[in-house]
Amino acid sequence: MDEMVFNVSYDLPDYSVNNWWVAAGNTYKGALIPNRFDPHGIKYAKIWINNLPVDNSFVVQNPSGDGLNIAFTIKKNNLIVPLGDNKETFMKIDDRVPAEVHHRFKYLNTSYPLPGDIDIAGWMNAVTGDCQSQNCLIEVDYVRLFGRTGNQLQLLAENEYIQFSSENDGGLYLRYPFFPAGYDQHKPMPGNTNSGILTIYPSQSPDSVWHWWTPHYQSFDGFHFDSYVMACKLRIEGNVIVQAGIDFKDRQNVTHELGCSDWYFENGGTWQEVVFDTKF
Amino acid sequence: MKPTAFYLAILLTLFSGCLNPLESNGISIKVEFPFSAKNVKLHIWGEYSEIISMTET
Numbered sequence: 171m172d173e174m175v176f177n178v179s180y181d182l183p184d185y186s187v188n189n190w191w192v193a194a195g196n197t198y199k200g201a202l203i204p205n206r207f208d209p210h211g212i213k214y215a216k217i218w219i220n221n222l223p224v225d226n227s228f229v230v231q232n233p234s235g236d237g238l239n240i241a242f243t244i245k246k247n248n249l250i251v252p253l254g255d256n257k258e259t260f261m262k263i264d265d266r267v268p269a270e271v272h273h274r275f276k277y278l279n280t281s282y283p284l285p286g287d288i289d290i291a292g293w294m295n296a297v298t299g300d301c302q303s304q305n306c307l308i309e310v311d312y313v314r315l316f317g318r319t320g321n322q323l324q325l326l327a328e329n330e331y332i333q334f335s336s337e338n339d340g341g342l343y344l345r346y347p348f349f350p351a352g353y354d355q356h357k358p359m360p361g362n363t364n365s366g367i368l369t370i371y372p373s374q375s376p377d378s379v380w381h382w383w384t385p386h387y388q389s390f391d392g393f394h395f396d397s398y399v400m401a402c403k404l405r406i407e408g409n410v411i412v413q414a415g416i417d418f419k420d421r422q423n424v425t426h427e428l429g430c431s432d433w434y435f436e437n438g439g440t441w442q443e444v445v446f447d448t449k450f
Numbered sequence: 451m452k453p454t455a456f457y458l459a460i461l462l463t464l465f466s467g468c469l470n471p472l473e474s475n476g477i478s479i480k481v482e483f484p485f486s487a488k489n490v491k492l493h494i495w496g497e498y499s500e501i502i503s504m505t506e507t
Contacts, residue, residue: 173496174477174494174496175494175495175496176479176492176493176494176495177493177495178481178490178491178492178493178504179489179490179491179493180483180487180488180489180490180491181487181488181489182485182486182487182488183488184485184486192481214483214484214485215481215482215483215484215487216481216482217479217480217481217482218478218479218480219477219478219479220476220477220478221478221480239495244477346484346485347485
């Protein structure tokens with residue numbers, strides 16, 4: 171046998187999802203910048219060929235360049251090896267970022283804010299890595315949301331974590347599938363504050379996206395800043411990654427995601443500022 | 451969440467008279483999801499283009 175190239179499609183009727191692919195990625199075009207294709211790798215599912223596990227070293231780009239496939243050759247001794255005759259383009263994927271996340275890298279939706287948007291909030295996502303048995307924690311000093319006019323930043327909302335509400339300041343959201351559209355069920359996000367520092371333990375619920383946000387800032391005349399900045403000062407211990415983003419909402423409470431940052435990683439347990447700046 | 455496993459269907463439809471590469475090489479493919487996936491299909495691309503429904507176990 172020379173080579174076999176395949177993929178697996180499936181539906182999730184519980185979430186109104188049809189025709190998702192196990193090997194998949196995300197295409198950015200139109201209002202989503204910068205234009206690119208982000209390979210996610212093998213998403214959600216685990217795959218075995220002849221009882222041998224398949225990882226992202228088997229992932230190749232599809233011929234149209236907007237998706238992935240899985241390619242392998244089987245040797246005479248029944249050994250499964252990635253790829254075959256190398257006709258396909260191997261896709262190198264950063265396995266530190268779980269495949270299920272919507273956005274692996276920074277992006278901006280230039281369509282937003284819409285004229286009818288009246289509410290803005292900054293948010294953070296945290297997910298544990300593969301070593302879910304490892305304890306991990308995040309200490310958060312602050313979250314701050316700014317609007318920028320020229321070079322002048324205006325603070326719109328912040329939380330210094332003198333207090334924290336598990337119900338109103340954060341939540342535990344569905345990770346498998348990751349934030350499915352139209353599905354908002356979540357649990358309170360446990361955390362405690364001490365001297366203005368919020369501490370959370372994402373390893374307590376590795377099947378959740380740990381999601382917290384700034385207070386909401388409302389402007390019933392719409393939003394007219396040149397750009398926006400979401401910043402969160404935090405410290406990570408353990409295998410957990412974090413990302414910042416900004417959402418607008420209109421009067422009907424419909425969310426318009428402005429974009430999000432790259433993922434940030436543990437950096438020796440030192441304090442770092444996670445930033446999503448819409449000024450590219 | 452309890453994983454849901456799917457295994458390749460036993461009966462494979464031959465395509466254009468070509469022997470299906472899975473069948474001819476004794477290859478089994480197993481996929482496991484962390485949620486209840488439905489309508490799971492294996493798509494084989496290339497010379498032996500084929501779509502095969504996978505069965506839940």
